[in-house]
Amino acid sequence: MTATATATRVELLSAAGWSPVCDWDLLVPGRGVAVLLPDGRQAAVFRDGSDRLYAVDNRDPFTGAYVLSRGLLGSTSDGRVYVASPLLKQRFDLATGECLDDEGVRIAVHAARSV
Amino acid sequence: MTTTKPTLLLVGYGMVGHRFLEALAEAGAAARYRVVVLAEEPRPAYDRVGLTSYFSGRSADDLLLAEEGFTDRHGFEVHLSSPAVSLDPAARTVTTAAGRTLSYDTLVLATGSYPFVPPVDGRDAEGCFVYRTIEDLQAIEAYAAGARVGAVVGGGLLGLEAAGALKGLGLETHVVEFAPRLMPVQVDEAGGAALRRTIESMGVVVHTGIGTKAITVADGRAVGMSFTDDSELATDLVVFSAGVRPRDQLAREAGLAVGERGGIAIDEHCRTSDPHVFAIGECALAVDGRVYGLVAPGYEMAVSVARQLAEQAVQPFTGADLSTKLKLLGVDVASFGDAFGSTPGSLDVVYSDSRSGVYKKLVVTAEGALLGGILVGDASAYATLRPLTGTGRPLPVPAESLVLPAGADTAVSLGGSALPDDAVVCSCNNVTKGTIRAAVTDHQCTTVPEVKKCTRAGTNCGSCVKLLGTIVADELEASGVEVDRGLCPCFAHTRAELYEIVLVKRISTHRRLLAEHGRAPEGSEGCEVCKPTVASIIASLAPVLEASGHILDGEQGALQDTNDHFLANLQKNGSYSVVPRIPGGEITPDKLIVIGEVAKEFGLYTKITGGQRIDLFGASVDQLPMIWSRLVAAGFESGHAYGKSLRTVKSCVGSTWCRYGVQDSVAMAIQLELRYRGLRSPHKLKSAVSGCARECAEARGKDFGVIATTNGWNLYVGGNGGATPRHADLLAQDLDDEQLVRLIDRFLMFYIRTADRLERTSTWLERIEGGLDHVREVVVEDSLGIADELEALMARHIGDYQDEWAATLADPDRMRRFVSFVNAPGVPDPSIRFVPERDQVKPDLVLLATEEQLLAALDPDNAPFPAARILEEAR
Ligand SMILES: Cc1cc2nc3c(=O)[nH]c(=O)nc-3n(C[C@H](O)[C@H](O)[C@H](O)COP(=O)(O)OP(=O)(O)OC[C@H]3O[C@@H](n4cnc5c(N)ncnc54)[C@H](O)[C@@H]3O)c2cc1C
Numbered sequence: 001m002t003a004t005a006t007a008t009r010v011e012l013l014s015a016a017g018w019s020p021v022c023d024w025d026l027l028v029p030g031r032g033v034a035v036l037l038p039d040g041r042q043a044a045v046f047r048d049g050s051d052r053l054y055a056v057d058n059r060d061p062f063t064g065a066y067v068l069s070r071g072l073l074g075s076t077s078d079g080r081v082y083v084a085s086p087l088l089k090q091r092f093d094l095a096t097g098e099c100l101d102d103e104g105v106r107i108a109v110h111a112a113r114s115v
Numbered sequence: 116m117t118t119t120k121p122t123l124l125l126v127g128y129g130m131v132g133h134r135f136l137e138a139l140a141e142a143g144a145a146a147r148y149r150v151v152v153l154a155e156e157p158r159p160a161y162d163r164v165g166l167t168s169y170f171s172g173r174s175a176d177d178l179l180l181a182e183e184g185f186t187d188r189h190g191f192e193v194h195l196s197s198p199a200v201s202l203d204p205a206a207r208t209v210t211t212a213a214g215r216t217l218s219y220d221t222l223v224l225a226t227g228s229y230p231f232v233p234p235v236d237g238r239d240a241e242g243c244f245v246y247r248t249i250e251d252l253q254a255i256e257a258y259a260a261g262a263r264v265g266a267v268v269g270g271g272l273l274g275l276e277a278a279g280a281l282k283g284l285g286l287e288t289h290v291v292e293f294a295p296r297l298m299p300v301q302v303d304e305a306g307g308a309a310l311r312r313t314i315e316s317m318g319v320v321v322h323t324g325i326g327t328k329a330i331t332v333a334d335g336r337a338v339g340m341s342f343t344d345d346s347e348l349a350t351d352l353v354v355f356s357a358g359v360r361p362r363d364q365l366a367r368e369a370g371l372a373v374g375e376r377g378g379i380a381i382d383e384h385c386r387t388s389d390p391h392v393f394a395i396g397e398c399a400l401a402v403d404g405r406v407y408g409l410v411a412p413g414y415e416m417a418v419s420v421a422r423q424l425a426e427q428a429v430q431p432f433t434g435a436d437l438s439t440k441l442k443l444l445g446v447d448v449a450s451f452g453d454a455f456g457s458t459p460g461s462l463d464v465v466y467s468d469s470r471s472g473v474y475k476k477l478v479v480t481a482e483g484a485l486l487g488g489i490l491v492g493d494a495s496a497y498a499t500l501r502p503l504t505g506t507g508r509p510l511p512v513p514a515e516s517l518v519l520p521a522g523a524d525t526a527v528s529l530g531g532s533a534l535p536d537d538a539v540v541c542s543c544n545n546v547t548k549g550t551i552r553a554a555v556t557d558h559q560c561t562t563v564p565e566v567k568k569c570t571r572a573g574t575n576c577g578s579c580v581k582l583l584g585t586i587v588a589d590e591l592e593a594s595g596v597e598v599d600r601g602l603c604p605c606f607a608h609t610r611a612e613l614y615e616i617v618l619v620k621r622i623s624t625h626r627r628l629l630a631e632h633g634r635a636p637e638g639s640e641g642c643e644v645c646k647p648t649v650a651s652i653i654a655s656l657a658p659v660l661e662a663s664g665h666i667l668d669g670e671q672g673a674l675q676d677t678n679d680h681f682l683a684n685l686q687k688n689g690s691y692s693v694v695p696r697i698p699g700g701e702i703t704p705d706k707l708i709v710i711g712e713v714a715k716e717f718g719l720y721t722k723i724t725g726g727q728r729i730d731l732f733g734a735s736v737d738q739l740p741m742i743w744s745r746l747v748a749a750g751f752e753s754g755h756a757y758g759k760s761l762r763t764v765k766s767c768v769g770s771t772w773c774r775y776g777v778q779d780s781v782a783m784a785i786q787l788e789l790r791y792r793g794l795r796s797p798h799k800l801k802s803a804v805s806g807c808a809r810e811c812a813e814a815r816g817k818d819f820g821v822i823a824t825t826n827g828w829n830l831y832v833g834g835n836g837g838a839t840p841r842h843a844d845l846l847a848q849d850l851d852d853e854q855l856v857r858l859i860d861r862f863l864m865f866y867i868r869t870a871d872r873l874e875r876t877s878t879w880l881e882r883i884e885g886g887l888d889h890v891r892e893v894v895v896e897d898s899l900g901i902a903d904e905l906e907a908l909m910a911r912h913i914g915d916y917q918d919e920w921a922a923t924l925a926d927p928d929r930m931r932r933f934v935s936f937v938n939a940p941g942v943p944d945p946s947i948r949f950v951p952e953r954d955q956v957k958p959d960l961v962l963l964a965t966e967e968q969l970l971a972a973l974d975p976d977n978a979p980f981p982a983a984r985i986l987e988e989a990r
């Protein structure tokens with residue numbers, strides 16, 4: 001795949017404004033990628049099977065490791081799309097950042113768009 | 116103080132003696148007594164009921180009944196090889212053969228019985244044996260090696276078992292029975308005839324209605340037998356199995372009451388004529404005038420005495436059920452209740468098919484209540500019919516429908532729901548249906564293994580386990596516990612069912628499987644459970660589905676767990692470890708040097724694994740391709756340490772170097788590892804090959820293990836190490852290379868096809884219906900007729916194999932994922948850092964403790980790569 005002039009790009013909002021992430025076509029449905037933000041933080045960006053876009057913190061709060069982008073996506077029976085941490089498998093709602101397995105835990109959600 | 120405790124002396128440490136010690140511990144009374152055990156045999160109690168399995172590979176150690184440390188844990192003093200030779204009830208002492216005298220407060224005799232040898236001339240000649248202990252079997256085994264013909268005197272239960280053993284040892288086998296039919300105690304004439312036909316068709320020669328007159332002896336060795344009808348038989352080996360007699364000598368000589376025909380007389384609480392002495396098991400003569408030669412009544416007595424010693428209330432022992440179900444020479448035989456119809460007015464319902472050797476007879480009352488029965492050739496109904504026996508209530512369905520073969524129009528098989536609560540489901544441990552139901556309702560057991568543990572049901576002969584399963588399932592359902600066998604919230608099917616669906620409907624994507632067979636709402640993503648499971652099923656069937664075999668291609672790439680996605684193992688700080696394949700654990704110095712160089716260059720922590728290879732830790736995602744291009748160039752390939760697939764085939768050094776070795780275990784291990792590498796399965800698969808019976812490679816702790824014999828290879832399956840260790844079971848023996856490989860092909864494919872997600876072969880083997888026997892029938896005897904298909908599937912897997920890492924390096928599309936950051940390729944992940952330990956590295960976990968810690972480390976003053984600047988440059 002080579003990016004063409006018409007290809008859509010994915011952008012992420014941070015303190016420094018909208019910054020480019022990658023070409024939309026580079027995102028594989030059901031998987032994520034890691035993004036380095038200008039301040040050194042990391043975000044995980046996902047595309048789901050219905051082509052919706054999500055961005056959350058890449059840090060797994062249970063282990064401290066920066067790995068959420070490498071988790072698998074799933075959806076609950078009521079349709080909430082989540083990522084399961086590849087380390088200890090806790091699930092995080094991608095729309096709200098809530099941990100579905102531990103009420104008290106929540107990760108930050110970032111704004112993302114494709115342009 | 117221990118010296119003030121009363122002494123409890125147990126004489127005889129056989130099956131019943133052991134059950135007594137267990138029951139004493141269970142009743143919480145072990146610590147109340149100083150417990151001393153005198154055992155005649157050189158080893159602790161073992162499974163005499165399963166004695167014959169010694170010939171199919173269970174070692175003397177495997178047969179032991181107690182788990183390790185049992186006697187020490189309870190403080191029991193066990194003296195092996197120390198038979199008691201005299202008893203003085205007045206002084207309350209027992210003297211051992213070594214001359215030691217022990218005092219007791221309470222004595223329990225559990226001395227069992229001895230085999231009866233008819234007083235015929237020549238019975239002491241070399242080549243004459245009995246069949247009772249491990250030593251007997253070892254002697255038979257050794258002698259059979261130089262023999263051609265063997266004869267068994269006695270065509271009862273034990274005689275037929277012994278005949279099966281002689282047959283298995285390769286002898287021309289004869290059975291001589293005095294009665295007009297086989298198993299005269301358990302089956303009637305027609306049943307005996309069915310049994311005889313089947314056994315004869317296996318090549319065992321049966322002689323009935325004749326007695327043995329003498330053993331012909333030449334040079335001190337048995338060479339033949341002569342019979343009451345004046346016929347003769349030339350034979351090299353004779354096994355006497357003409358019944359047993361209770362070992363009551365100790366009690367008899369001490370003046371305790373014994374029966375006219377032997378047996379230590381006991382009352383209904385198992386007390387002998389001396390109030391300080393109990394007798395239990397096969398040496399005891401119960402109040403009903405019988406000596407019980409089965410283990411279950413002995414267990415009942417053992418538990419009763421133990422409870423009395425713990426001052427608990429007990430039921431009187433007045434007699435026991437003599438029902439039996441056995442597999443003799445591969446033929447099922449069961450006999451229960453009033454098998455001979457001796458109840459006045461009883462009626463028979465009989466089905467007999469001499470072509471297939473099936474004979475079934477039910478004895479019923481005029482009102483249709485079951486009194487007993489005999490089943491030969493197909494005893495599958497035994498588990499439900501026996502508990503229904505003698506309840507006095509009419510059967511829930513016509514008796515004739517219960518004897519018809521499965522598949523016949525009106526055949527019915529009863530499940531647990533047909534049984535009343537007081538029906539005894541497990542006769543070995545006397546567990547009723549009510550107790551089993553209570554385990555579910557009152558003790559929160561939700562699985563068969565839990566119920567077995569809680570009630571002991573099904574833990575002995577196992578004939579009731581299937582019935583147990585239906586009762587537990589019914590009860591769970593009735594109590595509203597939803598028994599969801601589904602793989603995950605997205606699928607109501609099990610993994611094995613999904614496998615069949617994928618295979619039959621040729622479905623090659625998770626998305627389609629979910630849409631057509633899932634239970635999740637439309638548009639569902641699936642989940643982290645079904646995605647990798649379905650990916651694994653599709654991967655193992657890829658050649659048949661004509662899907663791409665590479666696990667990173669197409670939709671497959673999105674279904675894999677991170678380990679499969681990056682072809683490496685994720686570690687706690689987000690870095691990965693790398694394991695190149697080292698088949699059979701054999702490696703050249705040059706390759707070792709390459710691994711060392713790579714580890715040094717990339718700063719990796721190195722460790723030798725349990726599977727005889729080398730694990731390299733601490734690689735970041737972007738380093739993986741660089742590391743692997745070095746390894747692939749040096750001739751390494753993926754070790755699949757990241758996948759649910761074959762890990763390693765360990766080996767000992769074998770006959771090439773080892774002075775004991777009888778086969779080349781290294782060559783075989785390499786052959787097997789290369790054959791099955793990359794095979795995706797429900798869980799990881801481990802294997803090992805040992806070059807002789809010393810078993811240095813620990814093959815019996817593996818999913819499939821191979822042990823060399825002088826004649827070839829023995830194949831063991833279902834072993835496991837880890838948290839729930841299990842010794843592998845012998846599947847087949849003395850195989851040549853080709854037979855070995857063929858059986859492993861079938862075994863693995865059958866497992867892949869039928870196992871649940873994350874179910875190791877050990878749990879699979881214990882869960883599936885029919886257990887090891889069923890697997891042997893399918894894999895060795897091809898009872899389902901699928902062996903060719905299983906072999907063909909394996910052949911396609913082998914033909915399609917490609918090294919996943921070499922293929923990945925060659926493909927820019929697949930390579931694209933190996934970046935830490937999609938917006939900054941080439942920038943390493945700053946969260947992956949290490950600190951030194953023992954001259955190597957370990958993850959820097961402080962850095963991961965909070966986000967602030969990481970950000971502080973990235974401060975321009977102390978960070979090697981300020982993120983903002985690098986991002987700027989990357990753009
Ligand atoms: C091949 C075979 C197959 C069988 N199959 C079945 C079956 O399918 N179902 C079934 O229910 N039963 C079966 N049985 C019978 C079953 O094994 C016995 O009922 C059971 O072992 C009886 O237990 P026990 O403890 O009374 O006697 P044992 O197990 O014989 O134990 C008695 C022990 O006491 C020791 N002993 C004797 N005298 C002394 C002494 N003076 N001092 C110290 N120790 C002494 C003996 O050496 C022995 O170790 C089978 C038996 C055999 C041999």
Ligand code: SF4
Binds near residue numbers: 770777780808
């Ligand atoms: S298993 Fe046998 S052949 Fe292999 S190393 Fe041990 S003793 Fe030698």
